[in-house]
Amino acid sequence: MANEKQQIARKQIKSVTYLGIAVNIVLSAVKIVVGLSAASLALVADGIHSVSDTATDAVVLVGSYLGAKEPDQQHPYGHGRIETFSAASIAAVLIAVGAGMIYYATIAIAEHKVTTPRVAILIAGVFSIVAKEWVYRITRRIAMQSHSAALYANAWHHRSDALSSVAVVIGFISLELGFEHGDQVAAIAVGLMIIWVGVKVIGDCLRELTESAVDQETIDHIKQIINANEQIRRWHQLRTRTVGREVFLDLHILVEPELNVTQAHEISERLERALDEQISRPVNITIHIEPDIPELRK
Secondary structure (H helix, E strand, C coil): CCCHHHHHHHHHHHHHCCCCCCHHHHHHHHHHHHHHCCCCCCHHHHHHHHHHHHHHHHHHHHHHHCCCCCCCCCCCCCCCCCHHHHHHHHHHHHHHHHHHHHHHHHHHHCCCCCCCCCCHHHHHHHHHHHHHHHHHHHHHHHCCCCCCCHHHHHHHHHHHHHHHHHHHHHHHHHHHHHCCCCCHHHHHHHHHHHHHHHHHHHHHHHHHHCCCCCCCHHHHHHHHHCCCCCCEEEEEEEEEEECCCEEEEEEEEEEECCCHHHHHHHHHHHHHHHHHHHHHCEEEEEEEEEECHHHHHH
């Protein structure tokens, strides 16, 4: 069941990532050509950002492929951490892109470079906003369904591209109103937004690598499933962590002391099936069975 969930999630991730690649190729070409012809630093930077989106799309594909590999002797808990490192690498690209945009925009202001507002800049910016916000929403939905940190980071990469196009449009409007450095200031604003997203994604990756528990909503759902089993008298030592898209869960359950080994095992098996069926993401479960006696109650 868990492996089936992994395969379904991988297909969804591949499909939405290929969509992102196609959109990024078109947008990067349009924005760079229009930006160079109109001498718009913000639009050229926005186009380069779309190119970086294509690179991170490739990282997502590689990460999801390697992360879905079956456990082996060297990696008994699977290869899910590869997806975590993929997300971190995407975040690093985001931070580098944002810093580069701020640097070049600052140099342009210092050298008193002025951009002439052209309608083509506005058209390219609006087209990019609509396209990238659409891709962001689709990618984020699949990321939430599949619990893919790398895809979630890539979704934010798409949205940061949409935000950078918003800044391009704002820069165009400010130029029309007479603020000669509006284009460069817009590029700086975009850079800061992109860096913020990158830092946030890295923070999420670090929380996973430090073995943090899954989100509270999932924990509450797990507790409800356990409590729904009337044959489990008590339970304790519930622990969770994530490895890529997979949840690793272990707990101790207390059952009727007079049960034989087979009966106790059946209770454990039933609980494992319920958890696997009712939790949307892949679950790796370890259950320790104990007799319900006073000295073991906690």
